[in-house]
Amino acid sequence: NTKRQFPLTLKSTARGQYNYVITISEEFSVVTPETNISLKNNVGSVQIKICKTERGTVYKREINIDKNIILPDEYDDFRNLMLIWYDNKYRQVIIKEVVGSRRCRDTVHRVCTGS
Secondary structure: OOOOOOOEEOOOOEEEEEEEEEEOOOOEEEOOOOEEEEEEOOOEEEEEEEEEEOOEEEEEEEEEEOOOEEOHHHHHHHHHHHHHHOOHHHOOOOEEEOOOOHHHHHHHHHHHHOO
């Protein structure tokens, strides 16, 4: 139930921003799907962007909570921002080893031959 009777009081407004450029070798590939999520409402905004590049990924997250007192009728807006911000599928970049890469073949060889 997301209906509130009383305001939610935060210590302060909040701003968070994270920008990462992840570079990987040709033996790996990024399997995380590209994402561009943006939500702006009466409480603030959230944006999450995951873009694949030739050798990796650009990962950006930004959240702004513009109010420190969230009124009961604004709580759903606040909750929607938090649901996106804390959703695990937007908090990770998954990388896998490319089958057939030299490193992968060497690893398989060591496992099979014990060398």
